[in-house]
Structures are given as structure tokens and as C-alpha cells.
Amino acid sequence: MTVKAGKPKSRLDPEPLPRRDFLGLASLWATAGALFFAALGMLRLPRTAVLSSPSKKFTASLPDNLAEGEAFVPPGRATAIFKDKEGVYAISTICTHLGCVVKPSAEGFECPCHGSRFHPDGTVAKGPAPKPLPWLKISVSGGKVTVDEGTTVKEGTKV
Amino acid sequence: MNQADQQPTHSQPTDALSEFWKNLKAAPRLLKETAFRTGKPTTDRSRSSFVFGNVFLHLHSVRTHRWSLRWSTTMGLGIASTSAFLITLVTGILLMFYYKPYTDVAYQSIKDLHFVVPTGRFIRNIHRWAANVMVICVMLHMARAFYTAAYRKPREFNWLIGMGLFVTTLGLSFTGYLLPWDQLAYWAITIGANIAQSPRELTDIHNITTWFDPGGLNRLILLGSDKVGPEALIRFYLLHIMILPLVLVALMAVHFWRIRKDGGLARPADATERVGETLEPVQPVFTEKPTKTYHLAALVKGRTPAVGNGPEGTVPSMPHLFYVELSVLMVTTLICLGLALVLDAPLKELANPSVPENPAKAPWYFLGLQEMVAFSAFMGGIGIPTVVLFGLGLIPFLDREKAGTGEWFGGPGGWPLVKRSIWIGLGAALLVEAFVIRFGWLREWFPGIPQLIITFVNPGTVLTLLYAAYSVWLVRKWNSTRAGALGLFTCFLCGFLVLTIIGTYFRGPNWEFFWSPADWPKH
Numbered sequence: 316m317t318v319k320a321g322k323p324k325s326r327l328d329p330e331p332l333p334r335r336d337f338l339g340l341a342s343l344w345a346t347a348g349a350l351f352f353a354a355l356g357m358l359r360l361p362r363t364a365v366l367s368s369p370s371k372k373f374t375a376s377l378p379d380n381l382a383e384g385e386a387f388v389p390p391g392r393a394t395a396i397f398k399d400k401e402g403v404y405a406i407s408t409i410c411t412h413l414g415c416v417v418k419p420s421a422e423g424f425e426c427p428c429h430g431s432r433f434h435p436d437g438t439v440a441k442g443p444a445p446k447p448l449p450w451l452k453i454s455v456s457g458g459k460v461t462v463d464e465g466t467t468v469k470e471g472t473k474v
Numbered sequence: 475m476n477q478a479d480q481q482p483t484h485s486q487p488t489d490a491l492s493e494f495w496k497n498l499k500a501a502p503r504l505l506k507e508t509a510f511r512t513g514k515p516t517t518d519r520s521r522s523s524f525v526f527g528n529v530f531l532h533l534h535s536v537r538t539h540r541w542s543l544r545w546s547t548t549m550g551l552g553i554a555s556t557s558a559f560l561i562t563l564v565t566g567i568l569l570m571f572y573y574k575p576y577t578d579v580a581y582q583s584i585k586d587l588h589f590v591v592p593t594g595r596f597i598r599n600i601h602r603w604a605a606n607v608m609v610i611c612v613m614l615h616m617a618r619a620f621y622t623a624a625y626r627k628p629r630e631f632n633w634l635i636g637m638g639l640f641v642t643t644l645g646l647s648f649t650g651y652l653l654p655w656d657q658l659a660y661w662a663i664t665i666g667a668n669i670a671q672s673p674r675e676l677t678d679i680h681n682i683t684t685w686f687d688p689g690g691l692n693r694l695i696l697l698g699s700d701k702v703g704p705e706a707l708i709r710f711y712l713l714h715i716m717i718l719p720l721v722l723v724a725l726m727a728v729h730f731w732r733i734r735k736d737g738g739l740a741r742p743a744d745a746t747e748r749v750g751e752t753l754e755p756v757q758p759v760f761t762e763k764p765t766k767t768y769h770l771a772a773l774v775k776g777r778t779p780a781v782g783n784g785p786e787g788t789v790p791s792m793p794h795l796f797y798v799e800l801s802v803l804m805v806t807t808l809i810c811l812g813l814a815l816v817l818d819a820p821l822k823e824l825a826n827p828s829v830p831e832n833p834a835k836a837p838w839y840f841l842g843l844q845e846m847v848a849f850s851a852f853m854g855g856i857g858i859p860t861v862v863l864f865g866l867g868l869i870p871f872l873d874r875e876k877a878g879t880g881e882w883f884g885g886p887g888g889w890p891l892v893k894r895s896i897w898i899g900l901g902a903a904l905l906v907e908a909f910v911i912r913f914g915w916l917r918e919w920f921p922g923i924p925q926l927i928i929t930f931v932n933p934g935t936v937l938t939l940l941y942a943a944y945s946v947w948l949v950r951k952w953n954s955t956r957a958g959a960l961g962l963f964t965c966f967l968c969g970f971l972v973l974t975i976i977g978t979y980f981r982g983p984n985w986e987f988f989w990s991p992a993d994w995p996k997h
Binding site for chain 1: 661664665667668669672675678691694695698699700701703704705709827828829830831832833834844847848849850851914917918921925928929983984985986
């Protein structure tokens with residue numbers, strides 16, 4: 316804007332938006348913007364890029380006397396491995412509700428935390444679980460099975 | 475008398491030495507005088523400067539209305555919360571001497587504290603009990619502020635700060651829960667982190683989780699990994715000892731400061747008449763009713779509540795208010811010490827990621843939530859709490875009424891309305907729970923029902939809607955927002971109570987209903 320020459324402006328009778336105020340406001344907003352983006356940038360740090368968890372793939376030997384429909388849970392793993400006439404298959408035992416480890420039972424799986432129940436094929440029978448238990452990728456070689464807990468497959472996939 | 479005699483004496487070397495001695499002898503007295511410039515607080519004036527001349531005390535106003543000092547006004551709940559926080563602060567720092575936030579040694583360091591460290595067990599017990607006392611006091615304090623309508627103008631903003639303090643207090647308790655790295659801790663945090671992830675319940679339904687996953691982001695930032703492990707422990711530790719305490723202290727400073735700036739505690743318009751004559755004569759500061767505030771020696775014009783008020787009905791904060799505050803601090807400390815002597819803080823076996831506790835229970839103040847997440851993770855853990863917090867935050871902006879401010883159960887309806895709301899709140903919660911426990915819910919009747927319906931129609935949302943409907947009916951009946959708020963707040967308090975008690979005492983293995991833990995199956 317232009318300032319009319321001649322009549323001096325006093326601080327008590329200012330122009331609508333003098334140049335100084337404009338510069339002041341501009342630097343204020345620049346600071347606010349810089350702080351905002353700095354905060355966004357800082358949020359990148361706690362957002363982990365490399366997860367420290369151990370490998371999700373594991374290999375196990377099935378016990379010889381594993382009955383049809385009986386679950387084999389390798390120690391320290393949250394996976395139930397089954398064997399029937401069509402082949403072997405693996406179902407995750409991590410509850411889809413709030414992540415507790417479900418226990419295989421005669422009727423399927425039961426969750427100790429909030430009472431979800433699952434059918435033997437992993438579908439929800441009862442309780443708050445929103446999704447069926449996922450089936451996991453499994454492969455057989457030389458009498459041993461390899462399960463990838465990070466890869467889910469279509470329900471009913473047996474090898 | 476010649477010229478030399480008129481020279482200032484301090485230029486003489488011998489006199490400088492004696493001056494030095496004099497000053498050295500006076501140093502203790504001078505130290506006291508410079509630290510406490512105003513002298514002993516014996517007069518009204520020196521008592522005032524005792525308060526405003528001290529950086530810690532000046533959060534208080536120099537004079538306190540006698541209404542605020544009555545036991546029944548606050549029951550000391552705010553100061554009790556602060557006292558409990560101070561106790562956790564001191565004991566928490568002591569525990570940090572030995573605690574190690576690494577998964578391989580955390581549990582052992584707690585065991586060391588319990589069995590080896592001198593007074594370690596006692597200090598940990600005090601820390602644990604003070605944390606519980608703090609949660610209870612903060613809740614009761616919030617209820618007090620609500621029932622005395624203390625959130626009303628000009629205290630709306632302070633009510634919001636108080637809500638921030640409430641949430642931060644719960645956050646502090648929850649993060650502290652993981653640190654012992656025992657079974658209880660591990661599974662409570664697993665559940666908590668998955669509740670943070672539960673927006674996936676909605677994004678999964680719409681198949682958009684792969685590119686819009688706020689739930690997964692929540693969990694990733696909270697745990698720093700895809701499961702509860704070393705990263706999660708150090709993050710919870712950081713939150714517990716640094717981030718949340720800093721937030722809490724900052725909010726507390728604003729909260730206290732605002733009490734003073736909002737004109738002290740809420741009181742009825744006729745409070746001065748009702749407390750009667752003061753115990754000591756009050757000297758009027760102004761010969762006529764002032765039109766300005768005390769700020770900057772009464773130079774500043776303003777709209778703050780102190781404008782237009784003289785000192786009538788008030789007493790000096792020093793000593794009257796401070797004696798009351800110290801006695802509440804003493805009582806709180808006594809309660810925490812007493813509980814710590816009698817009851818040990820629990821420590822279960824070492825965390826085992828493959829076998830959950832059965833039942834796995836959160837701390838008691840989250841068991842009401844756990845009862846609701848057993849219906850739907852998203853609605854119970856995030857949806858309904860968000861709606862409740864949003865509603866609580868809106869109260870001061872919706873209730874612009876005047877009647878009953880500063881009175882217990884003030885407003886249309888009063889205590890009879892609250893009493894009826896207690897019965898309705900308890901009754902509705904018990905009925906809904908009894909129905910679910912006896913007959914189950916939608917999925918038991920229609921196995922193929924879509925998750926979306928369960929997320930939005932579950933016992934938690936039904937109960938919330940019942941309460942809301944009752945509250946709307948109250949607003950219409952009494953033609954008053956305050957009446958509706960009184961009913962709704964009371965109902966939610968009762969619902970919280972019922973769900974918490976059921977979660978604590980009547981849920982056993984697999985979260986099934988049992989009349990008593992004696993009926994739990996043996997294995």
C-alpha cells in the first residue's frame with residue numbers, strides 16, 4: 316500500500332495495515348509454519364521403519380502321531396498346524412479382536428481375554444472378534460514344514 | 475575540623491576490613507532477608523506479599539473466600555489429587571535408582587526392589603497406592619466440579635484443562651502398568667495397543683486398510699514394533715517418566731492459575747452473606763466499589779471476575795488456605811502410607827508372550843472399558859470414550875444457565891433428579907448386562923451377521939443411547955440443559971461403576987460370567 320506524503324502518522328493513529336505490521340504478521344506465520352513442519356518431521360523419528368521383531372518364518376517337524384484335527388503349536392510360536400487327508404495347513408492363533416493368543420480346543424479355538432470363540436476353520440463362532448483367524452502360508456519339504464507368519468493365504472489352503 | 479576528617483571512612487584500609495567482618499557476621503541475616511524480603515507474615519499487607527512474592531505460592535490468590543474453605547465446597551479433592559501426584563513424583567524418582575527398562579532385566583530389577591533394596595518394597599507400594607489414590611481423587615474431583623456446576627462461566631476453559639489432566643492421569647497409570655514386565659503388564663499392554671489399533675475394525679470393513687490405516691499407525695508409534703517387546707518397554711518408560719509428567723505439570727500450572735484468574739472457586743451469588751461474619755476484621759482496600767482489577771496495582775481495565783469485588787467475605791490465603799492445603803496433603807500421605815503398609819503392589823510371573831493370563835485384566839479403572847471392548851473393540855475402546863469425552867467437553871458451552879452455581883446438585887431438579895438418575899443409570903446398566911450375559915448378543919443369534927452392525931449395535935452403544943434418550947427427556951421435562959446434564963453425567967457415572975464392578979469381580983477365565991472366583995474352572 317502507499318503512504319500519503321505530508322501528514323505524519325502517529326503511533327496512536329495508525330494506518331489500516333502498515334508495512335511493519337504486515338512484515339510482523341508474515342514472520343509470525345512463517346515461524347508457526349516452520350514449527351508445524353518441524354513437529355511433523357520430528358514425528359518421523361518414533362515411526363519405526365525397521366521392526367526389531369524376530370523372523371516370522373520358522374521350520375518345525377510335525378509329531379508323527381498328530382491326529383486329524385489336532386493342533387500342533389510349535390513352542391514359542393503363535394501358529395497352530397493341522398494335518399488331515401488333504402494335507403497340512405496353518406492357522407494363526409493371534410485373536411483378531413485384541414491380540415491375545417487363543418487356545419486350540421476340541422471345538423476350535425477359544426480366547427482367554429474377551430471370550431471370542433472360533434470354529435476349527437478359524438471363522439468366528441462367538442464373541443467380539445471382528446474377523447476370522449487368518450490362515451498362514453505353509454510349505455512341506457523333507458518331512459518338515461515351514462510356516463511364514465507374515466503371509467496369509469486364502470482360507471482352506473492345504474498343502 | 476579539617477578537610478581530611480570529612481573523607482568517607484570506607485576508603486581507609488583498616489575500616490574496610492572491619493566492614494568485611496561486619497558484613498560476614500550479617501551474612502546469615504542478610505541471606506534470610508533477601509530470600510524472604512517481606513518479613514514475617516503478620517499483617518494483611520505482609521501476608522499478601524508473602525503469597526505474591528513467592529513464585530510457587532503466587533498461583534494462589536492472596537485472599538481466599540471463606541466459602542472456598544468450607545469442607546463441603548471441595549472436600550479437598552483437587553489438593554488431594556495434587557498431593558497424590560507429588561507422592562508418586564517423589565517415590566517414582568526413588569524407584570528410578572534401581573529400575574532398568576530393558577526386557578531382560580526389568581522384571582529382575584522390580585524383584586530386587588521388592589526383596590533386596592532397603593525400603594524398596596515400601597516405596598514401590600506407596601507409588602502404586604498413590605497412583606490409585608490419584609486416579610480416584612481426579613475422578614471424584616471432576617464429579618465435584620460437575621455437581622456444583624463449577625464449570626460454568628467463567629470457568630469453561632478450566633473444565634477443559636481438567637479433562638486434559640484426567641486423561642493424562644489415566645495415561646500415566648497405564649504406562650506405569652507395563653514397566654514391571656510381568657504377565658499382567660504384558661497382556662494388559664497387548665490389549666491396550668490393540669485397542670489403539672482398533673480403527674482397523676472400520677477400515678477393514680471398507681477394505682481401505684492398505685492405504686489408510688490410522689489404527690496401525692497408532693500401534694506402530696506406541697509399540698515401535700509389531701508386538702510388545704523391548705521397543706515398547708522403552709517407549710512406555712519414556713512416556714511414564716518424562717513426556718506425560720511434563721504434560722501433567724504444564725496442565726496443572728494452567729489449571730491452578732486459572733482458578734485464581736477465574737475469581738477463585740465457584741460459589742453462589744449470596745455466598746458472602748451465607749458464610750456470615752468473618753473471624754477477623756477485614757480492612758476494606760477501596761473506599762468505594764472498585765471498577766478495576768488488582769492486576770498491576772489496579773491499573774488494568776479488564777473483564778476478569780475480580781473486577782467490581784472488594785475483599786468482603788475473604789480471609790488472607792496465608793495462613794488460612796495454606797493450613798487447609800497442608801492438612802489435605804498430610805491426610806493423603808497418611809492414606810497412601812497406610813495402604814502401602816498393609817497391601818503389597820502385585821507382581822505376577824515373568825511376561826510370557828505365548829501364554830496369556832487367563833483372565834487377562836487391565837487395571838481396575840479400565841475394566842469398565844474392557845467390559846465394553848468385549849462387545850466391540852472399536853466402539854468400546856475408542857468410539858464410546860471419545861463420544862463421552864466430547865460430551866463432557868461440550869457441557870460448559872451448552873449449559874449457560876445461572877441457577878445453582880456453586881451449590882451441590884445445583885440447578886433444576888437438584889438432588890431428587892440426581893437420585894432418580896442414579897436408579898435409572900444403575901438399572902439400565904444392570905439390565906443390559908444381565909440380558910447380554912443371559913441371552914448373548916447378535917452374533918450368537920445370527921452367525922453370519924456383518925461386523926459393521928455389531929460395531930454400531932452392541933450393548934455399549936445401546937446403553938449409551940438409553941442414557942442419551944433419558945437425558946433428552948430430562949431437558950424437555952425441566953426445560954433446562956443443566957437438568958439433562960445432571961441426569962446424563964449421573965447415568966454415565968453409574969454405568970461406569972456397574973461395568974467396572976462386573977469386570978473386576980464377575981468375569982473369570984475366557985471373560986465368562988461367574989458369581990464368584992470360587993466357581994472358576996480349575997484348568
